[in-house]
Amino acid sequence: MAMEAATTSVGFIGIGVMGKSMARHLKQAGYPLHVYTRTAASAQELVDEGATWHETPGALAAACHVIITMVGYPKDVEDVYLGSNGIIAKAAAGTYLIDMTTSSPQLAQRIAEEAASKGLHALDAPVSGGDVGAREARLSIMVGGEQADFEAVKPLLDKMGTNIVLQGGPGAGQHTKMCNQIAIASGMLGVCEALAYAKFAGLDAEVVLQSIATGAAGSWSLSNLGPRMIKGDFEPGFYVKHFIKDMGIALESAKAMGLNTPGLALAESVYQQLAQEGYDNKGTQVLYHYFTAQ
Structure with missing residues (x-):
């Protein structure tokens, strides 16, 4: 039609x-x-x-x-x-x-x-x-x-x-989204660790972003969620609880295929900890809090 x-x-x-x-x-x-x-x-x-x-x-x-x-x-x-x-x-x-x-x-x-x-x-x-x-x-x-x-x-x-x-065919869209979420999961660990490092080193994180966001370290998460992290804006563009759901699907699918995904497993465990602490309705960028609240 x-x-x-x-x-x-x-x-x-x-x-x-x-x-x-x-x-x-x-x-x-x-x-x-x-x-x-x-x-x-x-x-x-x-x-x-x-x-x-x-x-x-x-x-x-x-x-x-x-x-x-x-x-x-x-x-x-x-x-x-x-x-x-x-x-x-x-x-x-x-x-x-x-x-x-x-x-x-x-x-x-x-x-x-x-x-x-x-x-x-x-x-x-x-x-x-x-x-x-x-x-x-x-x-x-x-x-x-x-x-x-x-x-x-x-x-x-x-x-x-x-x-x-x-x-x-059917299911291929969902498998592709799992690839997307796996890339984001490990990437978010790197983005948050980098910006936490900048804070602990006494740097101006916004100025750090100017240097690293357009180089080899650049990513969607760094450019779009990095500024929110620095400002302490953890309101959801995408909920922690839904990201945990996605990572669970990816882990289950990977296991069924015999694929080991240690980066994904680590990210999922950290987000689970944040959810247990009451951050499940915050945005995924609240992962920054996990590192800076130490």
Whole structure:
């Protein structure tokens, strides 16, 4: 089907830090927007802008040509797609399903199989770029699914991101996101240790950033989260609790493949300690506190 904005109703499930911006971009592009959240109040801002709120995922699914999900955990993904009043049970044949949650590659494959048996088109399309990338519609979107399905929904993905790549069949998007999270996990250790070293050495950390952020040590985390760390701004662009979830999926998948990931394991253990200390609802840059509070 042609994804013309005026005639393609889009459902969005999961209006969180990133989901709200992503859904808003679709609404502003002219797509009739339908939303579901566990509490109506969390979707009120989008409803005030013209979106339609539904009481269940199934009710939303029945009203939409394309359904996008951006929820918290694999269990949430499983419930919203495979539950008795979920998306696959209620969506009409031909509907496109795009899960943008970072979730299990194996679950993505299962959803794709269940969807295909009902004449639905499922893709896994996790993202990277954080709250800023979502707000500015420049997310990196890693897609798993069939080529024809990818091409059909790409006009919608283009409204939310700028680096959109089909990685392979079902589950390939999630596997790619695990590569992304593994790189970030070990990288965050290095960024936080470096800035903590600058502090302990009596340097001006902002001036240090001017020198190292554009050299061989440069990274997205250093440039975007480094300034937040220095200011003591630990509010979430991406929650610690969700990063722990992602690292757990990556560790489990790596183990199943026989791959040893010591850097990932170390990062996960440190973040677990931060969560136990009450920082699970802070942004991932709170890792800096772990080093500087010593």
